[in-house]
Amino acid sequence: MLTKHQQQIIANTYEYAKQKLSHDYSGHDIAHITRVVKLAQHIQKTEPESNLFIVTIAAYLHDVIDDKVIENVEKGRQELIEFMLQQQVESSAQQAILDIIDNMSFRKNLSTKQPLSKEGEIVQDADRLDAIGAIGIGRTFYYGANKKNVMYDPAIAPRVNMSLEDYKTPTTVINHFYEKLLLLKDQMNTAEGKKLALQRHQFLLNFLQQFEDEWNGSLA
Structure with a gap:
């Protein structure tokens, strides 16, 4: 059960995230954040020993210092810490939230799975769920267009066992499905x-089959 103080912090955190991500056009906007929060809160109900407050705050803040969406990560991090101090978030909760934000991303886990608290595992699952299914498809093309990536090139094979540098290197939008999205089902916590x-994973497979058929000129 959340206290009134915690509820107010959550409301203020929503406004903070909304303001910080107001100019995002890469699929990491406040609509994405809101979906992740709802998914995380749903999953949290099935993990009763987890802390709802930390799950909710971390879900709201998980993209606000991501270098995919902001240029100065260090400045953003300091602003985030100052915000949590202003909200009187306890120091232990601040650290728990920062640990989640720092270690939950796909690229941070490319070579070695980073340890996460139960709350971190919940938020990571919620974020990954929003990367697959119908919304995930839409966000993938939206992000790819934002980064001026080619939609598809059959001559460019998807990469396997990527390094961090590989992951940062532009790829085709369709290859991103094979290099990341189709891997997420088996990485859920x-x-x-x-x-x-x-179900969302199967939706991706169905879409990719349809895409390939249409690309190759199938009239069926």
Whole structure:
């Protein structure tokens, strides 16, 4: 059960995230954040030993200092810390939230799975769920266009066992499905996350088959 003070912090954190991401056109806007929060809160209900407040705040803030969406990460990090101090978030909760934000991303886990708290596992699952399924497809093309990536080139094979430098190197939009999105189902942490990922994963497979058929000129 959240206290009134915690509820107010959550409301203020929503406004903070909304303001920080107001100029995002890469699929990491406040609509994405709101979906991740809802998914995280849903999963949290199935993990009763987890802390709802930390899950919710971390879900709201998980993209506000990501270098995909801001240029000066260090400045953004300091502003985030100052915001949490202003909201009187306890120091232990601040550290728990920062640990989640710092370690949950796909690229941070390319070579070695980073340790996460139960709250971190929940937020990571929620974020990854929003990367697959119908919304995930839309966000992938939206992000690819934002970065001026080629939609598809059959001559460019998807990469496997990518390094961080590989991941930062532009690829085609369709290759991103094979290099990341199709891998997420088997990287879910929670039982509920795994369950929710199944249908969304199958939606990706169906889409890719349809895309390939149409690309090759199938009239069926």
